[in-house]
Amino acid sequence: MSMRTKRSVRAGQYVALLCYLVFLAFPFLWLISTAFKPAPELGSLHPTWIPRHPTLDNFRQAFDEQPLLRATANSLIAALSAGLIAVLIATPMAYVMARHRTRLATAATGWVVVSQAFPFVLLIIPLFLVLKNLHLINTLWGLIMVYVVWALPFALWMLVGYVRAVPRELEEAAAVDGAGRLRTLVSVTAPLLAPGIVATALFAFITAWNEFFFALVLLKTPEKQTLPVVLTHFLGAEGASDLGPLAAAAFLATLPSLVLSAVIQRRITGGMLAGAVKN
Amino acid sequence: MTLASATVESGRHGPPGGARTDGRLDRGAGTWFLVLPALIPILVLSVGPLLYGVALAFTDAQSGRTRATQWTGTLNFQDLLHDGLFWESFRIGLVWAVGVTVPQFVLALGLALLLNENLRMRWLARALAIIPWAMPEVVVGIMWRLVYNPDAGILNETIRDLGLGEGRDWLTGLATALPAVIVVGVWSGMPQTTVALLAGLQNTPHELHEAAALDGAGAWRRFRTVTWPAIRPVALSITALNFIWNFNSFALVYVLTNGGPGGRTRLPMLFAYEEAFRYGQFGYAAAMGCVMVAVISVILAVYLAGRLRGGDDR
Numbered sequence: 001m002s003m004r005t006k007r008s009v010r011a012g013q014y015v016a017l018l019c020y021l022v023f024l025a026f027p028f029l030w031l032i033s034t035a036f037k038p039a040p041e042l043g044s045l046h047p048t049w050i051p052r053h054p055t056l057d058n059f060r061q062a063f064d065e066q067p068l069l070r071a072t073a074n075s076l077i078a079a080l081s082a083g084l085i086a087v088l089i090a091t092p093m094a095y096v097m098a099r100h101r102t103r104l105a106t107a108a109t110g111w112v113v114v115s116q117a118f119p120f121v122l123l124i125i126p127l128f129l130v131l132k133n134l135h136l137i138n139t140l141w142g143l144i145m146v147y148v149v150w151a152l153p154f155a156l157w158m159l160v161g162y163v164r165a166v167p168r169e170l171e172e173a174a175a176v177d178g179a180g181r182l183r184t185l186v187s188v189t190a191p192l193l194a195p196g197i198v199a200t201a202l203f204a205f206i207t208a209w210n211e212f213f214f215a216l217v218l219l220k221t222p223e224k225q226t227l228p229v230v231l232t233h234f235l236g237a238e239g240a241s242d243l244g245p246l247a248a249a250a251f252l253a254t255l256p257s258l259v260l261s262a263v264i265q266r267r268i269t270g271g272m273l274a275g276a277v278k279n
Numbered sequence: 280m281t282l283a284s285a286t287v288e289s290g291r292h293g294p295p296g297g298a299r300t301d302g303r304l305d306r307g308a309g310t311w312f313l314v315l316p317a318l319i320p321i322l323v324l325s326v327g328p329l330l331y332g333v334a335l336a337f338t339d340a341q342s343g344r345t346r347a348t349q350w351t352g353t354l355n356f357q358d359l360l361h362d363g364l365f366w367e368s369f370r371i372g373l374v375w376a377v378g379v380t381v382p383q384f385v386l387a388l389g390l391a392l393l394l395n396e397n398l399r400m401r402w403l404a405r406a407l408a409i410i411p412w413a414m415p416e417v418v419v420g421i422m423w424r425l426v427y428n429p430d431a432g433i434l435n436e437t438i439r440d441l442g443l444g445e446g447r448d449w450l451t452g453l454a455t456a457l458p459a460v461i462v463v464g465v466w467s468g469m470p471q472t473t474v475a476l477l478a479g480l481q482n483t484p485h486e487l488h489e490a491a492a493l494d495g496a497g498a499w500r501r502f503r504t505v506t507w508p509a510i511r512p513v514a515l516s517i518t519a520l521n522f523i524w525n526f527n528s529f530a531l532v533y534v535l536t537n538g539g540p541g542g543r544t545r546l547p548m549l550f551a552y553e554e555a556f557r558y559g560q561f562g563y564a565a566a567m568g569c570v571m572v573a574v575i576s577v578i579l580a581v582y583l584a585g586r587l588r589g590g591d592d593r
Contacts, residue, residue, distance in 0.1 A: 009498075017393050017400060020386075024407040027466070030433045031422040042431050049433075089320065092313035104314065108321075115325060116520060117575070119527040121551040122568030125335060125561050126328035149324040152317065181309060210415035212530040217556055228417040232534060235421070243431055250421040254414050261413035262406070 034247035035059070042243050058244035059252070062234075065245055068252075070223055071230040075209055075253075078140055078226055082147035083205035086155050087197050089148070094159030095189070099168075112153040124217055131218065138220045146214050151204035158203065162196030163189075199264045206257045227253045335565035342559030355566035365567060367542070368550040369574075374457065375546055376526040379464035383525075384518050386465065387472035392506075394473070395480045408470035416467070420534025423463045424450065450536050456543045460535050464525060472517050479513035480506065515586055519579055526575055547571055 029049070034042065035058055037051040062068060097105040127146060128137070136142030166189055174184040212228040219225045222233075231253060234246040336355055340348045359365055390408075394401055411419065426432050427449040435446025449459040483506055491501045529548040532538065538545035538553075547567065555564035 013393055013396060013398060014400075016389065017398055017404060020390050020393070021400065021404055021407060023466070024404070024410065024470075026433070027422045027426050028410050030426055031418075034425050034431070045430060046439075047431050047433065047436050089316035093317035096310055096313050100310070102310075108318075111321065111326070117523050117572070118329060119548060119551075119568050119571050120529065121548055121555065121564060122332040122572065123325070123328050125555050125565050125568075126331035127324065129561070130324075130328060130331070145320065145324060149320050152321060152325075156317075206413060210413075210417075212415065212417050212533075213552075216533075217552075228415050228530070231415075231417050231421065235424075235534065243425065243428065246421060247425055250418045254418050257413045257415065258410065261409050265405075265409055 031247050031251055034243055035251045037244060039244060058248035062245035062249040062252075066230050066233055066249070067222055068227075068230065068249060071225055071227045074140060074224065075227040078144055078147060078215075079205045079208040081140075081144045082151060082208035083201040083203075085144070085148045086151045086204040087159075087201040090152055090155040090159055090200070091193065091197055094156050095163050095185070097156065098160045098163035108156065112156055115153045120213055124214065127214075128217060137218060138224055140219075140224065143215060143218050143226070144208075146218065147204075147208040147211060150211070150214070151207050154207075155200050155204055158200050159193075159196060162193055162200075165196075166192045202260050202264045206260055209257050332565050333569060335562055336569045337566075338562045340561040340565070342556075342561060344559075348562075351562070355563050356570070358563065359566055359570060364542070365547075365550060368545050368547050369571075371457065371543070371545060372526055372547040372571075375461060375464065375532075375544075376522055378457075378461045379468065379525045380518060380521045382461075382465045383468045383472050383521055384514070387469050387476055388514075390469070390473045391476035391480055394477055408473060410470075411467045412470045412474075414467075416528075416530035417534050419463065419467050420531050423466075424535060427459060451540050453540055453543055456536055456540055460532055460544050463531060463535060464528070467531065468521060468525065472521060475513055475517045476510060479510035483509040515583065519583060522579065522582075523575060526571070 033049055033051060036054040036056075037047075038053055038055045038057060041047070041052060093108065096102070097108050131137050131142045131146075134142070136145070170188055170192070171184050174188045175181075179187070210228065211226075215226045215229045216232075219229060222230065231246075231249055234242065234249060337350060337352060338348050339351045339354075390404070394404060414422075426434050429435055429446065429448040432446075434449065438444060438446040447455060449455045487505045488501060491505050496504065526546075527548055528546065529552065532544055532546050533549060533552075536544045538549045551564045551567040551571075554560045554567065
């Protein structure tokens with residue numbers, strides 16, 4: 001009897017897992033399906049999962065309708081800069097937070113936690129005013145600065161975990177061998193941290209690539225706007241003929257973050273755990 | 280996992296002398312040199328603006344005005360108290376935040392338990408779970424608009440196929456808009472919650488499970504007595520964080536309904552955004568932000584205090 005219950009439990013588990021798979025996958029599959037459908041099929045009252053006559057027209061039309069190339073370039077510049085700058089300034093700070101129990105490190109950890117809880121609206125109005133005074137409204141540099149600070153809490157959190165995973169003994173051994181502090185950091189600690197730093201940079205890249213709210217408020221003219229903002233220009237009274245280009249553009253905008261997340265998925269979880277163990 | 284154990288390892292074996300060596304090294308200019316590049320942006324673009332934002336709530340700041348901004352004391356807050364539209368939006372925000380956070384947690388817990396079993400398609404579920412997490416929120420919104428589309432959407436088509444009627448215009452119907460948007464919220468936040476819970480599950484000691492099974496404890500009792508206590512801290516923090524994130528969410532609903540129809544999905548963030556950047560009422564919008572922080576903090580404090588006390592009873 002126990003064997004039989006076990007088998008029925010297993011079957012139930014598979015059914016449940018299947019439901020989850022369908023729920024997680026179907027909207028994305030539908031997006032892909034819509035992106036490759038010609039306009040007449042989109043207009044028909046009985047849409048199908050598989051396009052009957054798949055086409056790339058929607059992609060061409062999307063690029064014609066909106067400045068997608070410009071927007072992609074803007075998004076790339078913003079996300080790459082934000083990712084690089086974030087790890088450049090976060091790694092040294094994370095090192096101090098992980099290795100020294102100073103009041104500053106405690107305050108920084110507090111900031112990491114508290115910054116998660118604040119609504120953007122309380123932050124965006126003063127940021128808007130500050131950037132306006134610096135003449136950085138409607139510039140990618142203004143947006144990049146905001147993205148760097150926005151990615152910092154989680155970047156610090158991840159990096160602190162990675163630094164703690166580097167055994168202190170290695171650094172001490174280098175010090176005993178007569179290496180100076182900077183030398184130890186550069187030639188012993190940094191190489192061991194490299195995979196973690198790359199994962200953190202990619203994480204910051206994805207965050208910036210996907211971000212919408214700050215870009216919406218801070219970028220005014222279409223030639224400065226990033227992909228998510230330009231995508232919303234497709235919205236509005238969408239008739240059947242506009243659904244295809246909308247889906248095509250949305251699909252393209254997702255690819256970079258999807259690919260990169262697949263690459264770092266394990267590391268992100270690892271980073272979360274590593275940071276969590278000691279805090 | 281390897282990282283986490285390495286962390287514990289190095290912490291345990293770290294000689295006490297290490298701290299002393301550091302103390303000598305880190306008092307110097309070196310530490311400041313390491314910290315300042317991150318500290319300055321944090322102070323200028325995060326801590327500073329937050330304080331500035333709180334201060335703005337007590338002024339009549341507006342965009343594009345020539346007259347100097349003046350302190351108005353608590354005038355904004357008094358106005359807010361009588362602003363029926365804001366409190367309606369606040370109520371919708373709470374319904375949305377609870378309506379998303381609770382199913383998110385329940386579904387994520389179910390998925391995490393399944394992924395923790397030795398099932399065959401586990402890798403596929405793990406791979407698919409990245410999609411909602413990695414997608415730009417704007418794309419998530421666009422994608423679900425395509426699903427909900429009254430004519431070309433797959434939802435209505437499925438309903439027609441099953442002979443359940445003609446379907447409806449989900450996102451513009453007064454009764455269906457908020458539930459439809461909540462489903463999207465659940466979908467987009469579930470994977471992250473699953474990952475956190477799964478991490479907690481994998482820290483559960485295996486021996487305890489086996490011992491409980493040998494004692495003849497059923498699945499439910501094993502869950503109550505072994506699994507739940509182990510993942511409780513993770514569950515508490517992830518639901519608290521989800522609640523905050525959901526309450527503050529913006530992009531999803533902006534794309535899906537832009538607050539419509541008739542304000543039925545106008546979350547407080549959308550409300551404050553319009554107040555600040557459409558009508559230029561910076562001071563008033565900042566006051567809304569302050570009220571949001573205050574109320575959310577109180578709710579969370581009550582929730583966490585209650586949960587933590589509940590833990591002592593058992």
